[in-house]
Amino acid sequence: MRRLTPRLYNALHSGLWPWLCAACVALSLLMLTALLTLLITRGLGHFWPATLEEVTLVSGDVVIGQPVREAPLPNADSLERLYFTGNRDITGANWRWVAIEDIRHQTVPNDLIRLERSPWGDFLGRLTAVESEGQRLTGQEAWAFVNNTLAKPASQRPAGQLLLTTADGQTLYQSLDSVTHFQTPNAMSWGQKVVTWGQRIWQFLSEGPRAANTGGGVWPAIFGTVLMVILMSVIVTPFGVLAAIYLNEIAHQNRLTHLVRIGVRNLAGVPSIVYGVFGLGVFVYGIGGSIDSWFFSDELPSPTFGTGGLLWASLTLALLTLPVVIVATEEGLARIPDTQREGAVALGATRLETLTRVVLPMATPAILTGMILAVARAAGEVAPLMLVGVAKLAPQMPVDGEFPYLHLERKFMHLGYHLFDTAFHGEDVQAAIPLVFAIALLLVLIVLALNLTAIFLRHYLRRQRGNEC
Amino acid sequence: MLASFSSANAASAPVMRFSAEQCCLSIAQFHLAYAGKAALRDLTLDIPRHRVTAFIGPSGCGKSTLLRAINRLHDLNESVTHSGHIQLEGQDIHDATMNVTELRQRVGMVFQTPNPFPMSIYENVAFGLRLQQRLPKRKRDDIIEWALTSAALWDEVKDRLHRSAWQLSGGQQQRLVIARTLAIQPDVLLLDEPASALDPISTLKIEELIRNLKSQLTLVLVTHNMQQAARVSDYTAFLQHGELVEYGPTDQVFTNPRLQRTENYITGRTT
Numbered sequence: 001m002r003r004l005t006p007r008l009y010n011a012l013h014s015g016l017w018p019w020l021c022a023a024c025v026a027l028s029l030l031m032l033t034a035l036l037t038l039l040i041t042r043g044l045g046h047f048w049p050a051t052l053e054e055v056t057l058v059s060g061d062v063v064i065g066q067p068v069r070e071a072p073l074p075n076a077d078s079l080e081r082l083y084f085t086g087n088r089d090i091t092g093a094n095w096r097w098v099a100i101e102d103i104r105h106q107t108v109p110n111d112l113i114r115l116e117r118s119p120w121g122d123f124l125g126r127l128t129a130v131e132s133e134g135q136r137l138t139g140q141e142a143w144a145f146v147n148n149t150l151a152k153p154a155s156q157r158p159a160g161q162l163l164l165t166t167a168d169g170q171t172l173y174q175s176l177d178s179v180t181h182f183q184t185p186n187a188m189s190w191g192q193k194v195v196t197w198g199q200r201i202w203q204f205l206s207e208g209p210r211a212a213n214t215g216g217g218v219w220p221a222i223f224g225t226v227l228m229v230i231l232m233s234v235i236v237t238p239f240g241v242l243a244a245i246y247l248n249e250i251a252h253q254n255r256l257t258h259l260v261r262i263g264v265r266n267l268a269g270v271p272s273i274v275y276g277v278f279g280l281g282v283f284v285y286g287i288g289g290s291i292d293s294w295f296f297s298d299e300l301p302s303p304t305f306g307t308g309g310l311l312w313a314s315l316t317l318a319l320l321t322l323p324v325v326i327v328a329t330e331e332g333l334a335r336i337p338d339t340q341r342e343g344a345v346a347l348g349a350t351r352l353e354t355l356t357r358v359v360l361p362m363a364t365p366a367i368l369t370g371m372i373l374a375v376a377r378a379a380g381e382v383a384p385l386m387l388v389g390v391a392k393l394a395p396q397m398p399v400d401g402e403f404p405y406l407h408l409e410r411k412f413m414h415l416g417y418h419l420f421d422t423a424f425h426g427e428d429v430q431a432a433i434p435l436v437f438a439i440a441l442l443l444v445l446i447v448l449a450l451n452l453t454a455i456f457l458r459h460y461l462r463r464q465r466g467n468e469c
Numbered sequence: 470m471l472a473s474f475s476s477a478n479a480a481s482a483p484v485m486r487f488s489a490e491q492c493c494l495s496i497a498q499f500h501l502a503y504a505g506k507a508a509l510r511d512l513t514l515d516i517p518r519h520r521v522t523a524f525i526g527p528s529g530c531g532k533s534t535l536l537r538a539i540n541r542l543h544d545l546n547e548s549v550t551h552s553g554h555i556q557l558e559g560q561d562i563h564d565a566t567m568n569v570t571e572l573r574q575r576v577g578m579v580f581q582t583p584n585p586f587p588m589s590i591y592e593n594v595a596f597g598l599r600l601q602q603r604l605p606k607r608k609r610d611d612i613i614e615w616a617l618t619s620a621a622l623w624d625e626v627k628d629r630l631h632r633s634a635w636q637l638s639g640g641q642q643q644r645l646v647i648a649r650t651l652a653i654q655p656d657v658l659l660l661d662e663p664a665s666a667l668d669p670i671s672t673l674k675i676e677e678l679i680r681n682l683k684s685q686l687t688l689v690l691v692t693h694n695m696q697q698a699a700r701v702s703d704y705t706a707f708l709q710h711g712e713l714v715e716y717g718p719t720d721q722v723f724t725n726p727r728l729q730r731t732e733n734y735i736t737g738r739t740t
Contacts, residue, residue: 116583346542346650
C-alpha cells in the first residue's frame, strides 16, 4: 500500500479525522432534513387554499386555474406554466399548459370559487345563482345561502343546485349534496386560509378515498396500517421472546445453537417479497384453503380465509419481523449479568421463577427495542402485503359494529400500498403528485408515532426501575 | 470448642473433626471437575455451627468452587461433575430426597459483586419470602424490618423502602443482599468475597455484620484479604490447587501454621 504523503498523514493525525466523522454525521442529517422538508412542504402544501388566477390569452381564451409550476418550452427560450383548472367533466382534463408569451393579462378576482365534488373532482369558476326549494337566489343572497348550507354535512342539506359558470362562459348545474368542500381562496384572509387548511387536512385524514384513490382521504388506509401493525406486534412479540429465551437461557450453547443463531440473523436479510410468496403459498392457500374447506364449505367456491386478508398479512409480517425481535431480545438477555440469575437461584427460586421475576423484567427494555424495530420495518413494508391481503379499495373496514367486530379475513387498505396505487395507477398523474407526498409524510409520521409510543414505554419502565444504564 | 485433631494419615492434610452436635456442614472426600478438569480434590473438612469459617488461598485454588458446591449452584452447569459427600446437618445435599430449592433456602449465598434485583429495596428483601409462601402483609413487613435490621441497613433505608435498590451505594447494596438472604432465615450463610468490591468503611461494616451474625447462623467466608480472615473468622482453611492444605483455629493458622506452604502464603512469600 502506498504511504500517504506526510502532509496528508499529519493533517489526518493532527485533528482532521474528528472533522471527517462529523462531516459524515452532518451529511446524514442534511439528507434527512431534505427528505422531511420535501415531504412536509409538498405534502402539506397541497391542502393550502392556493390563489386562483384568471388568465386571458392572446387567442381570446380565458383560463381559471391554480398555477402549479413552470417549465421551459421545448425549442424556445420562453417558459410555459401549468395550471390546475379542474372541470374535468366539461373540458376532459384537469390541467392546462399555458405559454407565458400567450398571456395577454392575468388577474386575481375575489369571486372565483373552488368546489370539491364527488364525482368529478374539483370545479373552478364562478357562482351565478342558487336554486333551492323553488327559489332562485342571486348575488349576496346566493353567497349567504352557500356559506350556510355547505357548512353542513351533505345529508342535512336541502335539495337544490348551484348554477356555476366556467371560465369560458359555460353554465353548469351542480346539486348541493355532491359538493364536499367549498372555498373562495382569493377572498380569504390569512387566518381563514389557515383554518381551511386545517379543515382540509382533517378531511384528508378522516375520510375515505374518492375517485379511484385520486381524491378524498386516507382514513381506511391509516386504520388498516395501524391495525395490521398492532396485530403483527401481538403475534410476533411472544413468539420472538420465547424463541430468544430458548436460545439464550435453555439451549446448550453448542455448534447447533450457534448455527440456529446465524440462521436467525440471516433471515432478517431475506427480501420481503420472498416472505410474501411464502405467506401466499402457506398461509393463504395452504392454511386458509384448509380452513375454508373445513368450516366455510357452504360458501365455496368464493373463499373466506382462502384469500388474502388481515390475518394472513399480519402473520406474514410477523414472520418477517421475527428475526428482529429474536436478535434484540437475545442481546438483551445476554447483557443481564449471570450474578442476577445466580442471586435469584441462591434464594431458592426455580428456573422459571428466575426467568419471570428477574430476567424478563430486566430484559423488557430490550424486548421493546426489538418491537420498535419490528414495527418500523412492518409499517413500511408493501411488497409482501400485495400478495397476502392488501386491497386497492377495501369495501369494508376490518373493524365494524357487526359480530365478531374484528374481521380478520377481510382485505384491508394500507398506506404504503395506497401510496403506490395513487402514484402509478391513477388516471391523473399530476393530481397524484401532491397526494403521494402527503401520504408519504403520513406514513413517516405513523411509523414515528408508533416508535415514540414504544420508546416512551421503554423509558417509563427504565425509570420505574431506577436503571440508569 | 472441642476440636480433636486426628493425624492418622500424616501425609494428607490434617483433619479437624467436630462432634455431630457442633458440626453444621461436613464435607467428605469431595471431588469436583469442570469438563473433566479437576477443581477440587479429595476435600474433607467439617464446618462448625455458629462460627465463622474462612477459606483462603490463591486465585483458582477452588475456594469459590467449594462454596458454590455447598449451595449446589453447579447444578446450573452441565459440564460439572462431582463425587464424595457434603452433608448439611447430617443430610447429604446431593441425596435424591434433598429438595434443591429447600437446600438453597437453608444455605444462603452472597456474591462478590452486589447483585440486588432491579426492584425496590422492599421487594428485594421480599423476593425470597414471596417464593416460599404467602404471608400476611403485616408479618412480611415485620420480617423485612428484622432482616434489614440484622443486616445493619434498616436505619439507612427505612424512609425509602420503595425506591429502587440500584440507587444504593455498593456497600449498602451488599448489606441489602445479605438482608435479602437473612429474610428467608437460612441455617448457613456463604459469603464469596463479600467485601472485595467495596471501600474500606463499607468493608468494616460488612465485617462487623459477619461477627454479629454468627450468633444466628453458620457463616462460611471466602476471602483474599488475610487481615479480614484474621479479623472475622474463628477457623481458617487454606486451599491450594484444589486441595485442603491446612485447617484449624484462625489464631493457630495465622500465628503458628503447621506447614511451610501455609506460612508462605499468609506472609506473602511465593513458594
